[in-house]
Amino acid sequence: QQPVQSPQAVILREGEDAVINCSSSKALYSVHWYRQKHGEAPVFLMILLKGGEQKGHDKISASFNEKKQQSSLYLTASQLSYSGTYFCGTEWIQGAQKLVFGQGTRLTINP
Amino acid sequence: GAGVSQSPSNKVTEKGKDVELRCDPISGHTALYWYRQSLGQGLEFLIYFQGNSAPDKSGLPSDRFSAERTGGSVSTLTIQRTQQEDSAVYLCASSLVGGEIYEQYFGPGTRLTVT
Numbered sequence: 488q489q490p491v492q493s494p495q496a497v498i499l500r501e502g503e504d505a506v507i508n509c510s511s512s513k514a515l516y517s518v519h520w521y522r523q524k525h526g527e528a529p530v531f532l533m534i535l536l537k538g539g540e541q542k543g544h545d546k547i548s549a550s551f552n553e554k555k556q557q558s559s560l561y562l563t564a565s566q567l568s569y570s571g572t573y574f575c576g577t578e579w580i581q582g583a584q585k586l587v588f589g590q591g592t593r594l595t596i597n598p
Numbered sequence: 599g600a601g602v603s604q605s606p607s608n609k610v611t612e613k614g615k616d617v618e619l620r621c622d623p624i625s626g627h628t629a630l631y632w633y634r635q636s637l638g639q640g641l642e643f644l645i646y647f648q649g650n651s652a653p654d655k656s657g658l659p660s661d662r663f664s665a666e667r668t669g670g671s672v673s674t675l676t677i678q679r680t681q682q683e684d685s686a687v688y689l690c691a692s693s694l695v696g697g698e699i700y701e702q703y704f705g706p707g708t709r710l711t712v713t
Contacts, residue, residue, distance in 0.1 A: 489640070519701075519702075521702075527706070528602075528689065528704035528705060528706050528707060529641065529689070529691075529702075529704045530704070531701035531702065531703070534700075534701065542701075574640060574641060576641070583654070584629060584631075584646050584648070584653070584654070584700075585643055585646055585654050585656075585657075586631075586641075586643060586702075587643060588633075588640045588641040588642075588643070589640055590639065590640045591639075591640050
């Protein structure tokens, strides 16, 4: 049961804000966010755990709604460097170490 | 320090041949993961190692796929009798420990093309 990301793609002008959503049909233990630039490896952004603990970038924020089984990634005052494809990875069982990734959200930032 | 490395970076093989893909994780990272990414698609989990053992092999697509890890370090993903649908980028990642808060560090991937 792959998580569903929305939107699939978004185009912004530099300085605008974006929200990327990740929804699961199963109860989640944690949500992980990664960004992948074209032709490069995915890079870690943030982890959110059930219970509220999180670790990640200073300039990127995210929320985790356990009841709704969804997470949202907030990109504010977007910069050109934010362009890329964002993936959420969901972990259903504590310690399972297995992430099921969504299909990705392609973010394009134009000057 | 050195990141995760993978070799080869590109591999073109004929249908039916066997291929081996190699991953060198970051030194000291106990957990190692293999993923597959088809063109324009997300990351498909294949297998996870903790040390040399693989607690979860559920993502391997068929019995043509196998993986091993030796010395708690290097891992090899082997695909036997390759098929065209195996064409994809194979990504390896490692993480420090199998704790609750862990970030995965990805390698550059191996692009496999089966002709």
